[in-house]
Amino acid sequence: MSTPFTFNRALDPDSTLYLPDGLTSINLPTMATSDPFSPPVVLFGYEASTFTLKVRLALRIKQIPYTFITVPSMLPRPLLTETFNLTYRRIPILAIGRELYCDTSLIVEALEHFFPEAEGYQTLYPDAADGRDYRPMIRGFASYWTDRPLFRATTGLIPASVWRTPFGEDRAELIGHKLDPDKLEKKLPENLARLDLQLSMLEPLFSHQGEGPWIFSTKAPSLADISVYYQLSWGSDIAAGRLINNLTGGGTSDTETEGATAVFNAQRYPGVFTWYKTLQRYFENLPSTEDTDPAFATVLEQIRNSPALGKKSLLLPTPRSSHAELDRKCGLIEGAMVSVAPDDTGRADPTVGTLVALSPEEVVMKPKQLERKAEVEVRVHFPRLGFVVRPVGGAKL
Incomplete structure (x- = not known):
C-alpha cells in the first residue's frame, strides 16, 4: 500500500506520485539568491551524450545557472581545439570561467566546491x-x-x-x-x-x-x-x-x-x-537553469573576461596535499611538459601541456599551443582517477 504525496513546490498539477508508507512529501531545492562566485559556467556537450546528461542533472539539482554549448558527437571539434587548444576528445567539458574541467568525476567535485551548500546551493x-x-x-x-x-x-x-x-x-x-x-x-x-x-x-x-x-x-x-x-x-x-x-x-x-x-x-x-x-x-519539478546555445561570441567574451583563480584556489580540496617526493620521482614537477590520457578509451589521444599544479586527485595543465594560438588561454583540469599522467621529454620548461 502506498501513500499519495505532492511535491512541496510543484510546478504542475500532475505532480502526484505514490511512495512507500511514511513518506508524504519531498522538498525541492531553490535557486541560490546570492552568488559570490561570478565566472560563467559553460557546459560543452551534445543531446545524446550519456555523461553530458549526468552533468546536466547535477547542475539542475544544484540549481546553478549555466550555458549549454552544443558540439559535434564526433571529431573534429574546432570550437574546442581552436578556441582553447584543447585536444581531449571525450565529452562533456565544463568551463568555470577560464578553468576547463574534464571527466564527470572531477566536474561534479568542482561544482560541489565552487557552489557549496553554505551559499544556498543543494549539495550532491x-x-x-x-x-x-x-x-x-x-x-x-x-x-x-x-x-x-x-x-x-x-x-x-x-x-x-x-x-x-x-x-x-x-x-x-x-x-x-x-x-x-x-x-x-x-x-x-x-x-x-x-x-x-x-x-x-x-x-x-x-x-x-x-x-x-x-x-x-x-x-x-x-x-x-x-x-x-x-x-x-x-x-x-x-x-x-x-x-x-x-x-x-x-x-x-x-x-x-x-x-x-x-x-x-x-x-x-x-x-x-x-x-x-x-x-x-x-x-x-525543478526549474531549468540552462541557457541553450546562445551566440558563442558572447559566451567566449564572458569566459575571456573571467577573473583568474589564484594558485591557492586552483586545486579542489583534498584531505592531504600532493606527495611531493613521489611526484618528483614520477617526473611530475611544476613546469614540466606532461601528457594526460584516460586509462581506458581515448588513450591514443593524450592531452599535452605544461604542468601547473597537482594534488592526489587532480592535475592542472596549460595546454600546448597547436598550429594556431588559442583564442582564450585556459587551464585544463583532469582527475587522476582513471587517467595516466606522465612527463614528456623530461626537461623542465
Missing part, C-alpha cells in the same frame, strides 16, 4: 538518515559501478544501425579496435541480460524505503541517485532508438522499439522502477 552529498557522511562511498559508487560496468551494459544496447555510420568509425578510433556492426547486433540479447544483472544487483537498495526513497537513505537525491538515473534514462532511450539521430549526427533515423522494457519494468524490478519514476518527477 546530503547526510544520510543515520547522520553519516557517505561522500567517499557515493563517489566510489559512481566511479566504479555506474560509470563503468553499468555504462558498459547500457552502451551494449545501442542499435546496430548506429555502428554502420561514421559514428561507428569514430568510436572505433576512440576504443582502439574495429567494431563489427553485425556481431554487435547479434550480441544485443546478451547485453540486455547484462542490464538485467545490473538491475538485479541494484534492486535490494530500494527494499527498505521507510527513511526516504533515495539511495544511501540520504535526505535528498545525491550523486548516487544521479548516477544510476542517468544511466537508466539514457539506456532506455538509446535502446529504443530515441537518441540515435543526434548521436550519429544525422547518420541514422530515430526509432521507437521495445528497447530495454523487457527487463526494466515495474513488475520485474518494482523497487528500482518506483525510485526511478520518483526521481524523474523530482527533476521535472
Whole structure:
C-alpha cells in the first residue's frame, strides 16, 4: 500500500506520485539568491551524450545557472581545439570561467566546491538518515559501478544501425579496435541480460524505503541517485532508438522499439522502477537553469573576461596535499611538459601541456599551443582517477 504525496513546490498539477508508507512529501531545492562566485559556467556537450546528461542533472539539482554549448558527437571539434587548444576528445567539458574541467568525476567535485551548500546551493552529498557522511562511498559508487560496468551494459544496447555510420568509425578510433556492426547486433540479447544483472544487483537498495526513497537513505537525491538515473534514462532511450539521430549526427533515423522494457519494468524490478519514476518527477519539478546555445561570441567574451583563480584556489580540496617526493620521482614537477590520457578509451589521444599544479586527485595543465594560438588561454583540469599522467621529454620548461 502506498501513500499519495505532492511535491512541496510543484510546478504542475500532475505532480502526484505514490511512495512507500511514511513518506508524504519531498522538498525541492531553490535557486541560490546570492552568488559570490561570478565566472560563467559553460557546459560543452551534445543531446545524446550519456555523461553530458549526468552533468546536466547535477547542475539542475544544484540549481546553478549555466550555458549549454552544443558540439559535434564526433571529431573534429574546432570550437574546442581552436578556441582553447584543447585536444581531449571525450565529452562533456565544463568551463568555470577560464578553468576547463574534464571527466564527470572531477566536474561534479568542482561544482560541489565552487557552489557549496553554505551559499544556498543543494549539495550532491546530503547526510544520510543515520547522520553519516557517505561522500567517499557515493563517489566510489559512481566511479566504479555506474560509470563503468553499468555504462558498459547500457552502451551494449545501442542499435546496430548506429555502428554502420561514421559514428561507428569514430568510436572505433576512440576504443582502439574495429567494431563489427553485425556481431554487435547479434550480441544485443546478451547485453540486455547484462542490464538485467545490473538491475538485479541494484534492486535490494530500494527494499527498505521507510527513511526516504533515495539511495544511501540520504535526505535528498545525491550523486548516487544521479548516477544510476542517468544511466537508466539514457539506456532506455538509446535502446529504443530515441537518441540515435543526434548521436550519429544525422547518420541514422530515430526509432521507437521495445528497447530495454523487457527487463526494466515495474513488475520485474518494482523497487528500482518506483525510485526511478520518483526521481524523474523530482527533476521535472525543478526549474531549468540552462541557457541553450546562445551566440558563442558572447559566451567566449564572458569566459575571456573571467577573473583568474589564484594558485591557492586552483586545486579542489583534498584531505592531504600532493606527495611531493613521489611526484618528483614520477617526473611530475611544476613546469614540466606532461601528457594526460584516460586509462581506458581515448588513450591514443593524450592531452599535452605544461604542468601547473597537482594534488592526489587532480592535475592542472596549460595546454600546448597547436598550429594556431588559442583564442582564450585556459587551464585544463583532469582527475587522476582513471587517467595516466606522465612527463614528456623530461626537461623542465
